[in-house]
Amino acid sequence: MAEYTFFFNPMSRAQIARWALHEAHADYQPVFVDWDNKPQALLDANPLGKLPTVIHHHGGHDHAVSEAAAVCHYLAEMSAPELxxxxxxxxxxxxxxxxxxxxxxxxxxxxxxxxxxxxxxxxxxxxxxxxxxxxxxxxxxxxxxxxxxxxxxxxxxxxxxxxxxxxxxxxxxxxxxxxxxxxxxxxxxxxxYQAGKAIDGALIAEMQAAQPA
Ligand SMILES: N[C@@H](CCC(=O)N[C@@H](CS)C(=O)NCC(=O)O)C(=O)O
The missing domain is CATH 1.20.1050.10 (Glutathione S-transferase Yfyf (Class Pi); Chain A, domain 2)
Structure with a gap:
Protein backbone atom coordinates (compact mmCIF):
# COMPACT_ATOMS: atom_id res chain seq x y z
CA MET A 1 0.00 0.00 0.00
CA ALA A 2 1.22 3.51 -0.79
CA GLU A 3 1.97 5.77 2.16
CA TYR A 4 -0.73 8.28 1.13
CA THR A 5 -4.15 7.88 -0.47
CA PHE A 6 -4.92 11.01 -2.47
CA PHE A 7 -8.56 11.74 -3.41
CA PHE A 8 -8.54 14.08 -6.35
CA ASN A 9 -10.23 15.45 -9.41
CA PRO A 10 -7.84 17.20 -11.82
CA MET A 11 -10.23 20.16 -12.12
CA SER A 12 -10.05 21.13 -8.47
CA ARG A 13 -7.94 22.42 -5.62
CA ALA A 14 -6.53 18.90 -5.45
CA GLN A 15 -3.91 20.24 -7.88
CA ILE A 16 -2.42 22.08 -4.90
CA ALA A 17 -2.03 18.84 -2.94
CA ARG A 18 -0.57 17.00 -5.92
CA TRP A 19 2.09 19.68 -6.23
CA ALA A 20 2.81 19.30 -2.49
CA LEU A 21 2.95 15.50 -2.78
CA HIS A 22 5.52 15.86 -5.55
CA GLU A 23 7.53 18.42 -3.56
CA ALA A 24 7.64 15.84 -0.77
CA HIS A 25 8.54 13.00 -3.17
CA ALA A 26 5.69 11.16 -1.46
CA ASP A 27 4.57 7.67 -2.32
CA TYR A 28 0.86 8.19 -3.07
CA GLN A 29 -2.08 6.34 -4.54
CA PRO A 30 -4.35 8.68 -6.49
CA VAL A 31 -8.11 7.99 -6.33
CA PHE A 32 -10.14 9.85 -8.96
CA VAL A 33 -13.34 11.39 -7.61
CA ASP A 34 -16.40 11.74 -9.81
CA TRP A 35 -18.39 14.70 -8.41
CA ASP A 36 -21.66 12.81 -8.85
CA ASN A 37 -20.48 9.55 -7.35
CA LYS A 38 -18.05 10.19 -4.53
CA PRO A 39 -16.36 7.13 -3.05
CA GLN A 40 -17.61 6.13 0.41
CA ALA A 41 -13.98 6.10 1.63
CA LEU A 42 -13.74 9.84 0.81
CA LEU A 43 -17.00 10.63 2.63
CA ASP A 44 -15.89 8.55 5.62
CA ALA A 45 -12.63 10.51 5.76
CA ASN A 46 -14.20 13.91 5.08
CA PRO A 47 -17.98 14.29 5.47
CA LEU A 48 -17.90 17.41 3.25
CA GLY A 49 -16.55 15.25 0.44
CA LYS A 50 -14.20 18.09 -0.48
CA LEU A 51 -10.97 17.78 -2.43
CA PRO A 52 -8.17 17.58 -1.73
CA THR A 53 -8.46 14.93 0.95
CA VAL A 54 -5.45 12.80 1.78
CA ILE A 55 -5.16 9.77 4.05
CA HIS A 56 -1.79 9.08 5.60
CA HIS A 57 -1.27 5.41 6.37
CA HIS A 58 1.24 5.67 9.14
CA GLY A 59 2.26 3.69 12.19
CA GLY A 60 -0.68 1.30 11.83
CA HIS A 61 -3.20 4.18 11.71
CA ASP A 62 -5.03 6.10 9.00
CA HIS A 63 -4.85 9.88 9.38
CA ALA A 64 -7.24 11.91 7.23
CA VAL A 65 -6.20 15.44 6.28
CA SER A 66 -8.31 17.90 4.34
CA GLU A 67 -8.01 21.65 3.65
CA ALA A 68 -5.37 22.27 1.03
CA ALA A 69 -3.27 24.51 3.30
CA ALA A 70 -3.29 21.89 6.07
CA VAL A 71 -2.44 19.14 3.58
CA CYS A 72 0.58 21.15 2.38
CA HIS A 73 1.89 21.80 5.87
CA TYR A 74 1.17 18.21 7.02
CA LEU A 75 3.13 16.81 4.09
CA ALA A 76 6.08 19.02 4.97
CA GLU A 77 5.89 17.90 8.61
CA MET A 78 5.71 14.21 7.70
CA SER A 79 7.66 13.86 4.48
CA ALA A 80 9.56 17.04 3.54
CA PRO A 81 11.19 18.64 6.60
CA GLU A 82 13.48 20.67 4.36
CA LEU A 83 10.39 22.62 3.23
CA TYR A 193 4.82 22.07 -9.92
CA GLN A 194 5.51 21.04 -13.51
CA ALA A 195 5.22 17.32 -12.72
CA GLY A 196 1.85 17.81 -11.02
CA LYS A 197 0.53 20.08 -13.79
CA ALA A 198 1.59 17.56 -16.45
CA ILE A 199 -0.42 14.80 -14.76
CA ASP A 200 -3.52 16.91 -14.13
CA GLY A 201 -3.29 18.60 -17.53
CA ALA A 202 -3.23 15.22 -19.32
CA LEU A 203 -6.20 13.98 -17.27
CA ILE A 204 -8.19 17.14 -18.01
CA ALA A 205 -7.48 16.75 -21.74
CA GLU A 206 -8.67 13.10 -21.56
CA MET A 207 -11.86 14.09 -19.75
CA GLN A 208 -12.59 16.85 -22.25
CA ALA A 209 -11.97 14.51 -25.20
CA ALA A 210 -14.39 11.97 -23.72
CA GLN A 211 -17.21 14.55 -23.44
CA PRO A 212 -19.92 14.36 -26.12
CA ALA A 213 -19.55 17.18 -28.70
N1 LIG B 1 -11.53 24.76 2.02
C1 LIG B 1 -11.22 23.66 1.14
C2 LIG B 1 -12.03 23.83 -0.13
C3 LIG B 1 -11.97 22.62 -0.99
C4 LIG B 1 -13.01 22.68 -2.08
O1 LIG B 1 -13.97 23.46 -2.05
N2 LIG B 1 -12.82 21.83 -3.11
C5 LIG B 1 -13.79 21.75 -4.17
C6 LIG B 1 -13.10 21.62 -5.52
S1 LIG B 1 -11.99 22.93 -5.88
C7 LIG B 1 -14.64 20.48 -3.99
O2 LIG B 1 -14.14 19.47 -3.52
N3 LIG B 1 -15.89 20.55 -4.42
C8 LIG B 1 -16.73 19.38 -4.47
C9 LIG B 1 -17.94 19.47 -3.61
O3 LIG B 1 -18.06 20.39 -2.80
O4 LIG B 1 -18.79 18.59 -3.75
C10 LIG B 1 -9.72 23.62 0.82
O5 LIG B 1 -9.10 24.68 0.83
O6 LIG B 1 -9.17 22.54 0.58
Whole structure:
Protein backbone atom coordinates (compact mmCIF):
# COMPACT_ATOMS: atom_id res chain seq x y z
CA MET A 1 0.00 0.00 0.00
CA ALA A 2 1.22 3.51 -0.79
CA GLU A 3 1.97 5.77 2.16
CA TYR A 4 -0.73 8.28 1.13
CA THR A 5 -4.15 7.88 -0.47
CA PHE A 6 -4.92 11.01 -2.47
CA PHE A 7 -8.56 11.74 -3.41
CA PHE A 8 -8.54 14.08 -6.35
CA ASN A 9 -10.23 15.45 -9.41
CA PRO A 10 -7.84 17.20 -11.82
CA MET A 11 -10.23 20.16 -12.12
CA SER A 12 -10.05 21.13 -8.47
CA ARG A 13 -7.94 22.42 -5.62
CA ALA A 14 -6.53 18.90 -5.45
CA GLN A 15 -3.91 20.24 -7.88
CA ILE A 16 -2.42 22.08 -4.90
CA ALA A 17 -2.03 18.84 -2.94
CA ARG A 18 -0.57 17.00 -5.92
CA TRP A 19 2.09 19.68 -6.23
CA ALA A 20 2.81 19.30 -2.49
CA LEU A 21 2.95 15.50 -2.78
CA HIS A 22 5.52 15.86 -5.55
CA GLU A 23 7.53 18.42 -3.56
CA ALA A 24 7.64 15.84 -0.77
CA HIS A 25 8.54 13.00 -3.17
CA ALA A 26 5.69 11.16 -1.46
CA ASP A 27 4.57 7.67 -2.32
CA TYR A 28 0.86 8.19 -3.07
CA GLN A 29 -2.08 6.34 -4.54
CA PRO A 30 -4.35 8.68 -6.49
CA VAL A 31 -8.11 7.99 -6.33
CA PHE A 32 -10.14 9.85 -8.96
CA VAL A 33 -13.34 11.39 -7.61
CA ASP A 34 -16.40 11.74 -9.81
CA TRP A 35 -18.39 14.70 -8.41
CA ASP A 36 -21.66 12.81 -8.85
CA ASN A 37 -20.48 9.55 -7.35
CA LYS A 38 -18.05 10.19 -4.53
CA PRO A 39 -16.36 7.13 -3.05
CA GLN A 40 -17.61 6.13 0.41
CA ALA A 41 -13.98 6.10 1.63
CA LEU A 42 -13.74 9.84 0.81
CA LEU A 43 -17.00 10.63 2.63
CA ASP A 44 -15.89 8.55 5.62
CA ALA A 45 -12.63 10.51 5.76
CA ASN A 46 -14.20 13.91 5.08
CA PRO A 47 -17.98 14.29 5.47
CA LEU A 48 -17.90 17.41 3.25
CA GLY A 49 -16.55 15.25 0.44
CA LYS A 50 -14.20 18.09 -0.48
CA LEU A 51 -10.97 17.78 -2.43
CA PRO A 52 -8.17 17.58 -1.73
CA THR A 53 -8.46 14.93 0.95
CA VAL A 54 -5.45 12.80 1.78
CA ILE A 55 -5.16 9.77 4.05
CA HIS A 56 -1.79 9.08 5.60
CA HIS A 57 -1.27 5.41 6.37
CA HIS A 58 1.24 5.67 9.14
CA GLY A 59 2.26 3.69 12.19
CA GLY A 60 -0.68 1.30 11.83
CA HIS A 61 -3.20 4.18 11.71
CA ASP A 62 -5.03 6.10 9.00
CA HIS A 63 -4.85 9.88 9.38
CA ALA A 64 -7.24 11.91 7.23
CA VAL A 65 -6.20 15.44 6.28
CA SER A 66 -8.31 17.90 4.34
CA GLU A 67 -8.01 21.65 3.65
CA ALA A 68 -5.37 22.27 1.03
CA ALA A 69 -3.27 24.51 3.30
CA ALA A 70 -3.29 21.89 6.07
CA VAL A 71 -2.44 19.14 3.58
CA CYS A 72 0.58 21.15 2.38
CA HIS A 73 1.89 21.80 5.87
CA TYR A 74 1.17 18.21 7.02
CA LEU A 75 3.13 16.81 4.09
CA ALA A 76 6.08 19.02 4.97
CA GLU A 77 5.89 17.90 8.61
CA MET A 78 5.71 14.21 7.70
CA SER A 79 7.66 13.86 4.48
CA ALA A 80 9.56 17.04 3.54
CA PRO A 81 11.19 18.64 6.60
CA GLU A 82 13.48 20.67 4.36
CA LEU A 83 10.39 22.62 3.23
CA UNK A 84 9.37 23.53 6.79
CA UNK A 85 10.24 27.04 7.99
CA UNK A 86 13.40 27.60 9.97
CA UNK A 87 13.09 29.42 13.29
CA UNK A 88 13.48 32.87 11.75
CA UNK A 89 11.08 32.03 8.90
CA UNK A 90 8.17 30.80 11.02
CA UNK A 91 6.39 34.15 11.44
CA UNK A 92 6.25 34.80 7.69
CA UNK A 93 5.45 31.18 6.90
CA UNK A 94 2.42 30.85 9.19
CA UNK A 95 1.21 34.38 8.64
CA UNK A 96 0.98 34.05 4.86
CA UNK A 97 -0.15 30.43 4.81
CA UNK A 98 -3.15 31.40 6.96
CA UNK A 99 -3.63 34.70 5.11
CA UNK A 100 -4.00 32.80 1.85
CA UNK A 101 -6.36 30.16 3.31
CA UNK A 102 -8.48 32.81 5.04
CA UNK A 103 -8.58 36.41 3.78
CA UNK A 104 -7.22 35.80 0.29
CA UNK A 105 -9.50 32.87 -0.51
CA UNK A 106 -12.50 34.70 0.99
CA UNK A 107 -11.74 37.98 -0.81
CA UNK A 108 -11.43 36.32 -4.21
CA UNK A 109 -14.65 34.36 -3.66
CA UNK A 110 -16.52 37.41 -2.35
CA UNK A 111 -15.45 39.47 -5.35
CA UNK A 112 -16.41 36.71 -7.81
CA UNK A 113 -19.88 36.29 -6.26
CA UNK A 114 -20.53 39.99 -5.77
CA UNK A 115 -20.44 40.29 -1.99
CA UNK A 116 -17.11 42.03 -1.40
CA UNK A 117 -17.22 44.94 1.05
CA UNK A 118 -15.75 47.38 -1.51
CA UNK A 119 -15.46 50.85 0.08
CA UNK A 120 -18.07 50.19 2.76
CA UNK A 121 -16.12 50.83 6.00
CA UNK A 122 -18.70 49.08 8.19
CA UNK A 123 -18.38 45.90 6.17
CA UNK A 124 -14.59 46.23 5.94
CA UNK A 125 -14.33 46.38 9.72
CA UNK A 126 -16.44 43.25 10.14
CA UNK A 127 -15.38 40.86 7.41
CA UNK A 128 -12.12 38.98 7.99
CA UNK A 129 -10.60 40.04 4.70
CA UNK A 130 -11.31 43.78 5.00
CA UNK A 131 -11.79 44.22 1.29
CA UNK A 132 -10.56 42.56 -1.87
CA UNK A 133 -8.48 45.63 -2.79
CA UNK A 134 -6.76 45.71 0.60
CA UNK A 135 -5.94 42.00 0.38
CA UNK A 136 -4.45 42.35 -3.09
CA UNK A 137 -2.44 45.41 -2.05
CA UNK A 138 -1.04 43.54 0.98
CA UNK A 139 -0.05 40.56 -1.16
CA UNK A 140 1.51 42.76 -3.81
CA UNK A 141 3.62 44.70 -1.35
CA UNK A 142 4.81 41.51 0.38
CA UNK A 143 6.18 40.05 -2.83
CA UNK A 144 7.64 43.38 -3.97
CA UNK A 145 10.42 42.83 -1.45
CA UNK A 146 11.11 39.09 -1.62
CA UNK A 147 11.25 36.10 -3.91
CA UNK A 148 9.21 33.72 -1.76
CA UNK A 149 6.89 33.84 1.26
CA UNK A 150 9.84 33.55 3.67
CA UNK A 151 12.33 35.63 1.68
CA UNK A 152 14.89 34.00 -0.56
CA UNK A 153 14.09 30.35 0.25
CA UNK A 154 11.19 28.29 -1.16
CA UNK A 155 9.12 26.59 1.56
CA UNK A 156 5.90 24.59 1.59
CA UNK A 157 3.97 27.83 2.19
CA UNK A 158 4.86 28.74 -1.41
CA UNK A 159 2.98 25.71 -2.72
CA UNK A 160 -0.21 27.01 -1.16
CA UNK A 161 0.25 30.77 -1.54
CA UNK A 162 1.84 30.21 -4.96
CA UNK A 163 -1.16 28.15 -6.10
CA UNK A 164 -3.51 30.99 -5.24
CA UNK A 165 -1.38 33.52 -7.09
CA UNK A 166 -0.81 31.17 -10.04
CA UNK A 167 -4.56 30.49 -10.39
CA UNK A 168 -5.35 34.16 -9.83
CA UNK A 169 -3.05 35.19 -12.69
CA UNK A 170 -4.43 32.44 -14.93
CA UNK A 171 -8.12 33.18 -14.35
CA UNK A 172 -7.80 36.94 -13.86
CA UNK A 173 -9.18 36.78 -10.31
CA UNK A 174 -6.03 38.49 -8.97
CA UNK A 175 -4.58 41.41 -10.95
CA UNK A 176 -1.29 40.69 -12.73
CA UNK A 177 0.73 43.30 -10.85
CA UNK A 178 4.48 43.08 -11.36
CA UNK A 179 5.49 41.48 -8.07
CA UNK A 180 2.64 38.96 -8.26
CA UNK A 181 3.22 37.85 -11.84
CA UNK A 182 6.95 37.58 -11.11
CA UNK A 183 6.19 35.42 -8.05
CA UNK A 184 3.85 33.20 -10.08
CA UNK A 185 6.50 32.81 -12.75
CA UNK A 186 9.09 31.87 -10.10
CA UNK A 187 6.99 29.13 -8.49
CA UNK A 188 6.05 27.72 -11.91
CA UNK A 189 9.73 26.84 -12.36
CA UNK A 190 9.53 24.21 -9.60
CA UNK A 191 10.03 20.70 -10.94
CA UNK A 192 7.26 19.39 -8.68
CA TYR A 193 4.82 22.07 -9.92
CA GLN A 194 5.51 21.04 -13.51
CA ALA A 195 5.22 17.32 -12.72
CA GLY A 196 1.85 17.81 -11.02
CA LYS A 197 0.53 20.08 -13.79
CA ALA A 198 1.59 17.56 -16.45
CA ILE A 199 -0.42 14.80 -14.76
CA ASP A 200 -3.52 16.91 -14.13
CA GLY A 201 -3.29 18.60 -17.53
CA ALA A 202 -3.23 15.22 -19.32
CA LEU A 203 -6.20 13.98 -17.27
CA ILE A 204 -8.19 17.14 -18.01
CA ALA A 205 -7.48 16.75 -21.74
CA GLU A 206 -8.67 13.10 -21.56
CA MET A 207 -11.86 14.09 -19.75
CA GLN A 208 -12.59 16.85 -22.25
CA ALA A 209 -11.97 14.51 -25.20
CA ALA A 210 -14.39 11.97 -23.72
CA GLN A 211 -17.21 14.55 -23.44
CA PRO A 212 -19.92 14.36 -26.12
CA ALA A 213 -19.55 17.18 -28.70
N1 LIG B 1 -11.53 24.76 2.02
C1 LIG B 1 -11.22 23.66 1.14
C2 LIG B 1 -12.03 23.83 -0.13
C3 LIG B 1 -11.97 22.62 -0.99
C4 LIG B 1 -13.01 22.68 -2.08
O1 LIG B 1 -13.97 23.46 -2.05
N2 LIG B 1 -12.82 21.83 -3.11
C5 LIG B 1 -13.79 21.75 -4.17
C6 LIG B 1 -13.10 21.62 -5.52
S1 LIG B 1 -11.99 22.93 -5.88
C7 LIG B 1 -14.64 20.48 -3.99
O2 LIG B 1 -14.14 19.47 -3.52
N3 LIG B 1 -15.89 20.55 -4.42
C8 LIG B 1 -16.73 19.38 -4.47
C9 LIG B 1 -17.94 19.47 -3.61
O3 LIG B 1 -18.06 20.39 -2.80
O4 LIG B 1 -18.79 18.59 -3.75
C10 LIG B 1 -9.72 23.62 0.82
O5 LIG B 1 -9.10 24.68 0.83
O6 LIG B 1 -9.17 22.54 0.58
Missing amino acids: LPRQEEKADYFRWLFFAAGPLEAAVTAKAFGFDSGDDRKKQITVGWGSYDKVVDALESWFAGRDYVCGSRFTMADVYVGSHVDWGMQFGTIPARDSLSAYAERVRQREA
